[in-house]
Amino acid sequence: MSINRECYTGRFIGGNILLYCPCCDKGVLGIIEDTFIHKSTKKSADDMEITGDVSCLDIKFFTFLECSNNRCKEIVVMGGIGKVEEEYESSEEQYMGTSCISSYEIKYIDPPINIIKISDEVPSCITDTIKDSFSLFWGYPSLVGNRIRTALELILNEKNVKSTGVNKNGKEYRMSLHERIKEFGKIKNGEYKELQKMLLGIKWLGNVATHGEEMKKEDLLNAYEVLDCILDEIFVRDKKLLGVKEMSHDLEKSFKLER
Structure with a gap:
């Protein structure tokens, strides 16, 4: 939208x-x-x-x-x-x-x-964080970028993207958001590669906002539109596709048996 x-x-x-x-x-x-x-x-x-x-x-x-x-x-x-x-x-x-x-x-x-309409298919923790950013948009635009960054972390959590890695010395460390987004691009045989690029774009805005720099509302609206597309692809389209696959499987079973 x-x-x-x-x-x-x-x-x-x-x-x-x-x-x-x-x-x-x-x-x-x-x-x-x-x-x-x-x-x-x-x-x-x-x-x-x-x-x-x-x-x-x-x-x-x-x-x-x-x-x-x-x-x-x-x-x-x-x-x-x-x-x-x-x-x-x-x-x-x-x-x-x-x-x-x-x-x-x-x-x-x-x-x-x-500012964007969030589907009921989106997990409540992500929805609540984004809606919290809506309340900050008018008076505290710099804080909006921080909330959007948090929403990205929550999206990755919902898709079970790992949050820790092992360094060259064999020690476990907490992965940066950038590293996690790179991992996100690898899941489902790289199906989310294009979405990974979108997530990285929003991440850079979130980084700047986290350091307290001034945010233009126009840039925040760009981030919201990209986020809207990401949410639709991950939580709405994926669920629809899963439902269609199940229906297709049921049809195959029914009509194969008849033959």
Whole structure:
């Protein structure tokens, strides 16, 4: 499923949030009338009074959202920051004045939005870790990469990829994530070789995040899309394939007996 990136990386103006409900994944969230509260910090308001420059304003906002799905109607809490920009209005003939446009950036949502939809076939330990990363996406993007890295470790655990090796001196050691991903590429006669490359790409992002470096939301969304593909291939497609093989085997037994 392709992610609508504008919803996650841009600012919103007015009530145009365009995020899906975290509970039903069907309805669109909308601001509940009369719940949107926004205030400027005192210092920024004082600066604006002195300079007359509205771009000085440092705005904080808080609001309640409601799902548009009549069978759901879940309530979501959202908060964040805002700014004001002055726009000049003119026609071909004359200058018509200025208008102020307020835009807002989300820093907190509860319950967190499902950035990718995770199948019920995915083990709960992996699902919980990824959903934990969703709650951090808005305000703490650097921590998201760390959670995604943890999810990779859990995926390898579920596929029984070994976590220890033996060094040249014959001593057991704990394998790095990189080494484990390399081992993952060898299982099932190399069937996961392409997925191994995808896992390594996400691993590098996780490494950078673990060292506390700034993470761009665009890069995190790339990681989520790759992770979505990996989860589908390993836990959904594999199970479907197993079911199809079993049905094929049953058909073979039934019709061979008839002949």
